[in-house]
Amino acid sequence: MSSPLRILLVSARLDRHARQLLTAFEAQGATASLASLSSIGIDTDKPSGLAIPGFGDALPDAVCVRTMDGGSFEAVTRRLAVLHGLKALGVPVSNDASAIEICTDKSATSFRLKAAGLPSPWVVCAETREAAEAALNRAGGPMVLKPLFGSQGKGLKLVRDPADLPGPEDIAGGVYYLQRFAAKPVGTRWTDYRILVSAGRAVAGMRREAANWITNIKQGATALPMVEPDGELAELAVRAAQAVGADFCGVDLLRDTEGRAQIIEVNSMPAWTGLEQATGLDIAAIRAADLLARLKGDTREPETIASLPRAV
Structure with missing residues (x-):
């Protein structure tokens, strides 16, 4: 034995x-x-x-x-x-070190998504206020200033005018990461999507809803089931995981003002409390099964939602 x-x-x-x-x-x-x-x-x-x-x-x-x-x-x-x-x-x-390094660095993630031809809001990442101001002037609309290494919606700032930009000494690491603001409200609520990718397939998804444009669960957003399967979002999430080299990740997406799907971020070390609440799936069991299958050389076929392990 x-x-x-x-x-x-x-x-x-x-x-x-x-x-x-x-x-x-x-x-x-x-x-x-x-x-x-x-x-x-x-x-x-x-x-x-x-x-x-x-x-x-x-x-x-x-x-x-x-x-x-x-x-x-x-x-x-x-x-x-x-x-x-x-x-x-x-x-x-x-995930291996390379995937973690890419996903932890938002600029590296944006670069990989662009290189893979995937839809993602325009990004400028620079180390001078002058370059950040030029980006805002080019954008013709608001951009989101994010910490390069931030997570869980912390430290986000919506900037509409160069005067709103903090000085380099007041931003994390002196690096400006600016992403075009692509979100749109539905009535009085803001919404986006988190798709969990494991072993090359989308295994879970949720819709996140909040009273403001920051839709992270840690910032008070509500986790809701995706009303109907969205094959386009699932496909983009799988392709985003491939672009950053992650075999387990959470991909954040939204639909912009014209209804186009946009990849916002890829998280190589995602939490899954909200996904469990929204789907009833046992994410840890899925994660463990996929890694053990890889060791045994098993091919993981896309399951139906009903066949995936459920949370107790």
């Missing part, structure tokens, strides 16, 4: 999502161990060059990245080097 597959679950903390993943891997016959990237050492005296808590001199069969610890530029660079190292040693890493 073969030994169970050993999964390293990388998470900055043992939050609800990490607990769900540990349970999901165990329920599907694997053993899962939790460690933060900050606790994994690079040690060239070890056979692999890595010191992974709980693994001794062995390597995991696969790595599932839930979240990364925050820290200095040097600390984050070292932690990403751990993920790069694991992949170089032949360990499947999901």
